[in-house]
Amino acid sequence: MALWQPLWEQFREHGRPWLRREKRLLWELVLMLLVALVIGVYFLEHFSARLAAEQRVQLEALARQTGLRAAESLAGGDLIGLNVIVRETRDLKPVAGARFLDTAGEPVSGSLPELTPVTVEVPVALPDGELAGALQLAARPDAAPRQRLETGYVLVVLGILILRLAGEAIYRRLFREAPPPADATRVEAPAAANVVGDGPATDPGTASEQGPATELRLSVVNFDHFQQRYTRAALTALLDDYHHLLDEVAGLYGGRVVARLGDQARVRFGGEPLSHRAFSALCAGLLFLRVARLQAPRRKASQAPALEFKALVSEQFVDEDSWALCLAGIPGRLNVPESELTRAELDVKALYQSERALVVQAGDRQVRLQPVEQLAHRYQTLLRTQAERVMGAGESSGGDSLSPSK
Numbered sequence: 117m118a119l120w121q122p123l124w125e126q127f128r129e130h131g132r133p134w135l136r137r138e139k140r141l142l143w144e145l146v147l148m149l150l151v152a153l154v155i156g157v158y159f160l161e162h163f164s165a166r167l168a169a170e171q172r173v174q175l176e177a178l179a180r181q182t183g184l185r186a187a188e189s190l191a192g193g194d195l196i197g198l199n200v201i202v203r204e205t206r207d208l209k210p211v212a213g214a215r216f217l218d219t220a221g222e223p224v225s226g227s228l229p230e231l232t233p234v235t236v237e238v239p240v241a242l243p244d245g246e247l248a249g250a251l252q253l254a255a256r257p258d259a260a261p262r263q264r265l266e267t268g269y270v271l272v273v274l275g276i277l278i279l280r281l282a283g284e285a286i287y288r289r290l291f292r293e294a295p296p297p298a299d300a301t302r303v304e305a306p307a308a309a310n311v312v313g314d315g316p317a318t319d320p321g322t323a324s325e326q327g328p329a330t331e332l333r334l335s336v337v338n339f340d341h342f343q344q345r346y347t348r349a350a351l352t353a354l355l356d357d358y359h360h361l362l363d364e365v366a367g368l369y370g371g372r373v374v375a376r377l378g379d380q381a382r383v384r385f386g387g388e389p390l391s392h393r394a395f396s397a398l399c400a401g402l403l404f405l406r407v408a409r410l411q412a413p414r415r416k417a418s419q420a421p422a423l424e425f426k427a428l429v430s431e432q433f434v435d436e437d438s439w440a441l442c443l444a445g446i447p448g449r450l451n452v453p454e455s456e457l458t459r460a461e462l463d464v465k466a467l468y469q470s471e472r473a474l475v476v477q478a479g480d481r482q483v484r485l486q487p488v489e490q491l492a493h494r495y496q497t498l499l500r501t502q503a504e505r506v507m508g509a510g511e512s513s514g515g516d517s518l519s520p521s522k
Contacts, residue, residue, distance in 0.1 A: 136470045137458065141284060145277060152273045156266075163265055168234050171255045174210055175236040182214070183240040183251045190216055190240050191248035195225055202226035205253070212256040216240070218249045228254045328388065330431040330460070332371065332397045333442040334362070334381040334404065337424040351378065357415070358408065358423060364506050365404045369396040380439050394429065394460035399499065401427040401450040402491065406503045409448070424448055428485075430456060444476040446487050454484040466491055 135142070182205050189197035198216050202225055205214040215226040217237075228235065234255035240248045336342065336355075346354060355377050366373050366383050375382040383400060385393040405427055412422035427450040428442035445451035452462060454473055466488045474485040490496050 133466075136468070137454075139470055145280065148277060148280065149273070152276070156269050156273070159269070160262065160266065164262060167261060171210065171234045172236055175234060175253045175255055176238060178205075178208070178211070179236055179238040179251050179253045182253075183238055186216065186251065187240050187242050187248050190218075190224065191242055191246070193224075198225035210256055211253055213254040215252045216249060217252065219247055221250070224249065228252060233257055328390070328393075328431070329384050329386045330390070330393045330397045330429065331374075331438065332383040332385070332401045332404075333428040333430070333438055334377060334383070334401075335426045335439070335442050336377060337426060337447045339378065342421075342423075354421065354423070357411070361407050361411065361506060362404060365400050365407065368403070368502060368506075369400040371396065371400055380435075382435075390431075390459070391461040394431070394456070394462055397429045398450065398452070398462055398466060398488065399491070399495070401429055402488070403499055403502055403506070405448060405450060406499065407506050410503060410507055427451065431460075432456060441476060441483060441485060444474065445485060446474070449487040451485040451487050454486045457486060462488075 182201060186198060186201045188194070189201065202214045202216070205211055206226075212232055213226065213228040215228050216224045218224050232254035235252060237250055237252045239250050242248055342351060342354065358377055362377060362381070362383070363373060365371075369385065370387070371383040371385045373381075374384045383397070385397045385400070387393050405425060408423065408425055415422045424447050426442055426445040426447055428438060428445055429450060429452050430438050430441065432453065432455075441451070441453070451474070452466075454470075456462070457466070457468075468486050468488050470486065472487055474487070475482055476485055477483075491499060
């Protein structure tokens with residue numbers, strides 16, 4: 117068990133996510149193989165039947181010619197002549213055995229092998245038409261034509277499968293989501309001035325830093341409804357409790373809040389490599405959604421509305437497109453563009469179901485959004501611990517007093 121345990125863990129972390137991600141392609145290849153198998157069986161059986169028919173026609177023609185030679189010997193009981201004819205006939209390439217029968221059907225000379233694919237029997241008659249007996253010829257088994265056909269067919273099927281895989285690889289390379297240009301990844305500094313609610317201000321100079329970064333976007337579900345129902349001061353109080361949670365979560369994973377909740381919230385994660393900062397953004401997003409759900413009973417107890425959020429982790433889109441993708445996601449779930457799961461190595465750390473991916477429009481291209489269910493087991497345990505830590509910090513800071521007043 118100790119020997120197989122590391123292999124099983126490696127399969128769970130790498131093999132199962134890959135199988136889920138490539139399920140559509142694998143099913144397509146399996147279907148192609150099944151269709152090729154059915155066609156191949158039918159085609160080979162048809163070929164075998166045609167080959168047997170051709171052998172039968174060839175043997176019948178040879179048997180008639182041999183019967184003309186042996187008619188006198190067979191009628192006169194010349195066994196020596198019949199044995200010579202049998203030996204000469206058996207030496208021919210398509211013949212496995214020859215046997216002469218008298219008019220009563222009894223063997224006179226020669227023999228036939230026990231198992232033969234094709235056996236023919238023709239009557240032997242004298243020139244005046246009198247029946248002298250019969251001649252039986254057995255075809256020599258020749259598997260070479262069928263083997264050549266089977267080998268060629270297998271090569272054709274393998275070639276088609278390889279072409280399908282090559283086509284898929286070319287398609288993914290040509291139409292994969294390319295990262296935006298450097299100037300498109302810039303975070304706009306003036307957005308920090310319009311943040312709703314109180315909280316630590318973001319440094320404009322820091323917010324406009326250049327360089328590779330992964331962003332966590334957060335949108336409030338039904339935020340337009342809250343804007344219409346609450347005054348600005350009440351809306352600020354409503355969001356303030358979640359602002360503190362977001363600041364706490366971002367600090368745990370080295371993120372920086374660039375835009376606050378209510379103003380197209382954005383948390384920036386920088387540094388290298390890509391897999392590290394993307395995983396930090398993923399953990400921060402899942403942790404914030406978790407503590408927001410844990411916050412709901414406390415807020416309802418104090419007669420304050422509990423908010424629900426949509427989250428997105430991405431680095432390949434400009435601000436407008438990433439915000440549109442965030443709004444198109446599933447409430448209470450964190451969504452990641454499917455192409456970024458593999459590129460950022462998140463597919464081996466997160467659990468998701470590829471068949472639940474959403475196809476949404478971002479600018480002039482379609483994007484598959486993958487809702488992430490949760491992290492792998494060892495990361496999920498740490499996430500629960502951090503959620504308890506954040507909720508404890510919220511209680512110690514007097515979070516219950518932050519209920520809105522209309």
